[in-house]
Amino acid sequence: MSSAGAPRPAQAGAPPRAGRREWTGLAVLALPTMLIGLDMTVLHLAVPYLSRRLHPSGTQLLWIVDIYGFMVAGFLAMMGTLGDRAGRRRLLLTGGVAFAAASTLAAFSTTPQTLIASRALLGVAGATLMPSTLSLISNMFRDPGQRRLAVAVWMTNFSVGAMIGPLVGGLFLEHFWYGSVFLLGVPVGAVLLVAGPLLLPEYRAPHAGRLDPVSAALSVLTVLPVVYAFKEIAQHGVRTASSLSLAAGLCLGAVFVRRQLRLPDPMLDLRLFRRPEFGVALAGLTLGLFAVTGTQFLLLQYFQLVLGLSPLVTGLWTLPSVLAGVVSALLAPFVARRTGTVGVMAGGFLLAVPGLALLLGTGPASGPLLGVLGFALASFGVQAALALTNDAIISSAPPERAGNASGIGETGANLGEALGVAVAGSVAAAVYRARLHTGGLPEAVGPDAARAARATLAGATETAAHLPGRLGGDLLVLARTAFTDGMHTAVLVNIALLVALTAAHLALLRRVRRTLRPARSPAPERISVEHGPGA
Numbered sequence: 001m002s003s004a005g006a007p008r009p010a011q012a013g014a015p016p017r018a019g020r021r022e023w024t025g026l027a028v029l030a031l032p033t034m035l036i037g038l039d040m041t042v043l044h045l046a047v048p049y050l051s052r053r054l055h056p057s058g059t060q061l062l063w064i065v066d067i068y069g070f071m072v073a074g075f076l077a078m079m080g081t082l083g084d085r086a087g088r089r090r091l092l093l094t095g096g097v098a099f100a101a102a103s104t105l106a107a108f109s110t111t112p113q114t115l116i117a118s119r120a121l122l123g124v125a126g127a128t129l130m131p132s133t134l135s136l137i138s139n140m141f142r143d144p145g146q147r148r149l150a151v152a153v154w155m156t157n158f159s160v161g162a163m164i165g166p167l168v169g170g171l172f173l174e175h176f177w178y179g180s181v182f183l184l185g186v187p188v189g190a191v192l193l194v195a196g197p198l199l200l201p202e203y204r205a206p207h208a209g210r211l212d213p214v215s216a217a218l219s220v221l222t223v224l225p226v227v228y229a230f231k232e233i234a235q236h237g238v239r240t241a242s243s244l245s246l247a248a249g250l251c252l253g254a255v256f257v258r259r260q261l262r263l264p265d266p267m268l269d270l271r272l273f274r275r276p277e278f279g280v281a282l283a284g285l286t287l288g289l290f291a292v293t294g295t296q297f298l299l300l301q302y303f304q305l306v307l308g309l310s311p312l313v314t315g316l317w318t319l320p321s322v323l324a325g326v327v328s329a330l331l332a333p334f335v336a337r338r339t340g341t342v343g344v345m346a347g348g349f350l351l352a353v354p355g356l357a358l359l360l361g362t363g364p365a366s367g368p369l370l371g372v373l374g375f376a377l378a379s380f381g382v383q384a385a386l387a388l389t390n391d392a393i394i395s396s397a398p399p400e401r402a403g404n405a406s407g408i409g410e411t412g413a414n415l416g417e418a419l420g421v422a423v424a425g426s427v428a429a430a431v432y433r434a435r436l437h438t439g440g441l442p443e444a445v446g447p448d449a450a451r452a453a454r455a456t457l458a459g460a461t462e463t464a465a466h467l468p469g470r471l472g473g474d475l476l477v478l479a480r481t482a483f484t485d486g487m488h489t490a491v492l493v494n495i496a497l498l499v500a501l502t503a504a505h506l507a508l509l510r511r512v513r514r515t516l517r518p519a520r521s522p523a524p525e526r527i528s529v530e531h532g533p534g535a
Contacts, residue, residue, distance in 0.1 A: 037161025069418025071123025095128025103185030170315025225249030294424030351381030428486030
């Protein structure tokens with residue numbers, strides 16, 4: 001007689017169905033998954049506090065926020081291979097302890113440089129958690145329908161973590177110092193150490209791939225110099241240092257691509273991009289997160305520094321977008337059964353466009369409602385698409401390359417979030433500085449105060465507080481208007497990306513329909529991107 005927690009018996013020849021123990025284990029795996037997403041955005045609300053306490057430059061501030069995501073993306077694939085060799089549960093538990101230690105170091109950082117280094121270590125530790133959780137899900141849920149639901153829950157937890165980061169940050173910042181937002185990793189690590197050995201199975205791949213630290217280093221060294229160059233160009237214009245950094249990143253990127261194409265077992269199988277459905281699904285995942293994360297980063301600063309809302313109130317105003325994203329992510333797999341996966345993804349991206357367009361109507365005196373409604377609509381659309389992208393990515397790859405396709409998808413997700421903050425922040429900062437230069441600061445503002453005001457909106461707000469009477473008010477109005485213009489410009493970039501994603505998915509939908517017209521019955525073990533999970 002099987003126990004209550006054992007997998008339920010399946011029909012002859014069918015994979016076993018997961019039982020209570022597996023679903024409870026999924027709840028445990030949800031904790032680190034949500035934590036990874038939360039750490040992507042929890043600092044979005046702490047930006048004004050970091051500016052006042054640590055006095056970072058505008059570029060340092062962006063590195064503090066986005067270096068975590070870049071390090072996660074760079075080390076994900078290698079950590080996935082390490083988990084196959086050393087044991088996926090062991091890597092998860094080790095990563096949980098390392099994440100807690102790095103979180104503590106970040107919480108007590110006293111300089112921008114120390115905090116950037118701590119966030120980088122957090123990213124390396126976070127890279128051990130994400131592939132371990134998804135790989136364990138594939139071992140725990142053998143039934144395709146249950147696995148699809150479990151992966152959707154996994155992706156939803158990652159997205160929810162990213163969405164509730166500002167709310168959690170607001171609650172902590174209202175009562176504690178800015179470093180407290182990092183300490184969430186400590187109890188999660190403790191829960192993993194206690195519950196993991198009891199509920200999660202251990203698994204080692206019998207034919208695990210070889211570790212490739214050279215490729216991992218090349219991937220990081222490709223992205224960071226390019227991002228550095230972009231940030232420096234946005235802040236100072238084209239200079240020798242930024243040009244050399246850009247050239248170095250592009251050269252290293254060429255070396256990375258050449259290495260992946262020549263290796264028999266590459267860290268990232270770039271040959272998968274020859275499949276249009278794979279490339280479109282990955283672009284949807286990466287650029288969808290790029291658009292929504294970058295927009296959220298600027299919108300939360302707008303709520304605090306332009307509208308003057310407290311961290312807690314700002315966090316509460318994010319709840320509509322969180323609820324909209326959760327509802328759409330849970331509904332998407334069911335709608336896809338009728339309309340097809342690609343159709344839902346195209347519709348989700350298209351629905352997000354008018355949501356972001358509403359943000360173009362925000363201003364220093366518009367109040368928060370327009371921004372809240374617009375971002376909630378954008379979140380509803382994008383999260384519906386994102387809930388299906390992982391399954392679409394895996395399904396579009398050959399069965400023997402599904403693991404590598406999953407690794408590329410996870411890398412794309414983290415890279416999209418980090419790039420979203422880096423690009424949106426840099427674009428908004430460039431417009432902000434240009435407006436303050438062309439608009440002209442009040443003549444009575446001294447050179448030091450002017451320099452601080454042009455660096456960041458938080459710097460302008462602090463400077464205005466020390467200026468007498470009307471002078472401070474004039475500076476504040478000018479700076480807030482300049483920041484809003486910068487946010488609008490970044491939002492326009494994201495709208496263009498979403499329109500392009502919609503067009504790409506519609507083109508893929510037409511291609512798939514032409515391909516499926518002669519034979520409408522997909523293979524039972526594969527998921528058709530036309531018919532969706534329930535076909």
